[in-house]
Amino acid sequence: EIVLTQSPGTLSLSPGERATLSCRASQSVSSSYLAWYQQKPGQAPRLLIYDASSRATGIPDRFSGSGSGTDFTLTISRLEPEDFAVYYCQQYGSSPWTFGQGTKVEIK
């Protein structure tokens, strides 16, 4: 199975700053089938990005995804107060689907 490793584990930033989250796969992700999710405490995950770089419906354009092969990045251009949460990457290119362990974006 494909192992996804996210870094850093925790990102401490201030509102208005840029956040860059990394997701590295143990082998190439087929067709760039990689998604990013946001999860807040007590809530279900929310799809932000699919196919590595396509924004899901209703997602603000401050969220962007990039990458291919084994290296992927989620960028939040200017952090809003509601963006402080845990972010997971997930691959759906080969079964079993797998998730990264998450990156927590916290207020500095």
Added chain:
Amino acid sequence: QVHLVQSGAEVKKPGASVKVSCKASGYTFINSGISWVRQAPGQGLEWMGWISAYNGNTNYAQKFQGRVIMTTDTSTSTAYMELRSLRSDDTAVYYCARDRQLVVPGSIPHYYYYGMDVWGQGTTVTVSS
């Protein structure tokens, strides 16, 4: 709006089974699949498997093979996940999520993949003696 509404919290003893339901609304149920994902307390997300609402085909993560059964009832647009032989480390929040869109029906259906775009609210399953 598209919604997935799950059944309520469960408390089970080790060795028992639990069956969680996930009722879909706001879209054509058979045109998608449902994945089940769980999250142990304070931990990350773990994919358990997927079922096609179109033809009932399933794809289970190897870890759960033999212990999980996923089914659908198209008459009520409801998906079910049954987990057997529960252990304490099965204590988690269980989520259903819409996964894949049917683009070519038939004996070998083809799907459009786009991640999991709609999630249920989660069902807490506690396994304790």
